[in-house]
Amino acid sequence: MPSDTFLDLLLSAPVLGLLGLLIGSFLNVVIHRLPQMMERDWRRESAELLELSAPDDGPPLSLLRPGSHCPHCGHVLRWHENLPLIGWLRLRGRCAACSGPISPRYPLVEGLTALLFASLAWRFGADPVLLAWAGFVAVLIAAAGIDWDTTLLPDSLTQPLLWAGLVVAALGWTLPLDQALWGAVAGYGALWTVFWLFKLVTGKDGMGAGDFKLLAALGAWLGPAMLLPVVLAASLIGALVGLGLKAGGQLREGRYVPFGPFLAGAGLLVLYAGPQRVSGWMGWA
Numbered sequence: 001m002p003s004d005t006f007l008d009l010l011l012s013a014p015v016l017g018l019l020g021l022l023i024g025s026f027l028n029v030v031i032h033r034l035p036q037m038m039e040r041d042w043r044r045e046s047a048e049l050l051e052l053s054a055p056d057d058g059p060p061l062s063l064l065r066p067g068s069h070c071p072h073c074g075h076v077l078r079w080h081e082n083l084p085l086i087g088w089l090r091l092r093g094r095c096a097a098c099s100g101p102i103s104p105r106y107p108l109v110e111g112l113t114a115l116l117f118a119s120l121a122w123r124f125g126a127d128p129v130l131l132a133w134a135g136f137v138a139v140l141i142a143a144a145g146i147d148w149d150t151t152l153l154p155d156s157l158t159q160p161l162l163w164a165g166l167v168v169a170a171l172g173w174t175l176p177l178d179q180a181l182w183g184a185v186a187g188y189g190a191l192w193t194v195f196w197l198f199k200l201v202t203g204k205d206g207m208g209a210g211d212f213k214l215l216a217a218l219g220a221w222l223g224p225a226m227l228l229p230v231v232l233a234a235s236l237i238g239a240l241v242g243l244g245l246k247a248g249g250q251l252r253e254g255r256y257v258p259f260g261p262f263l264a265g266a267g268l269l270v271l272y273a274g275p276q277r278v279s280g281w282m283g284w285a
């Protein structure tokens, strides 16, 4: 059937890779601007609450406006400078106007998103369900990037991810709905319990509530059985990275390594390995 051939092409690794480059480019904007937008909202709400005059935040900021520009000189990127991956490579990581450095993180996020999207074709075949998983991957990349930069996990990412996990389960695309629901409940409850035990024993906050919500979302997409492997992998990789940063002197006193990026990474690991392989690693199979 011709429609099948078209679907095969649409859901092939090269096409998904290109889609990943474009989405990755947008995720860079989300990672960069969403925390700034949240901070502006907080400042405005605080001013209202305290009955102060509204803070002057300069020109309006959204995910779409203003267009991409150089943070050093304000040079607005031309379309060919703004092409995912290629734009940065052609400019060799420097602004065309002022030669100021452009972070290699932009092409890295674009390349990573492309790679992960293309890998979905290998993981699921030409099944439209992989588009739902592409959304899952994209939100995790944005959440991980923001948490790494700011130690915040925005509700505006974790909550829709949780609801979407329940919806795709209800549509019969991923898990049975009860599995998704218990995954969400257990994910939130597990980290909530660890948080309060840690606080009772040490008097300190070991993680943020955003981590509970992120694990709840991972539970809704991956199911309750995958929560323990996710937390174990995230803790292991997080501890190694924390030690590495400490050894390299990059971890300032009093600053902690956010857990969210490692939870997100572990969730992706479980997604791509598949529940059977993960169960094997855990010795359950």
Ligand SMILES: [Zn+2]
Residues within 6 Å of the ligand: 070, 071, 072, 073, 074, 075, 095, 096, 097, 098, 099, 100
């Ligand atoms: Zn510049």
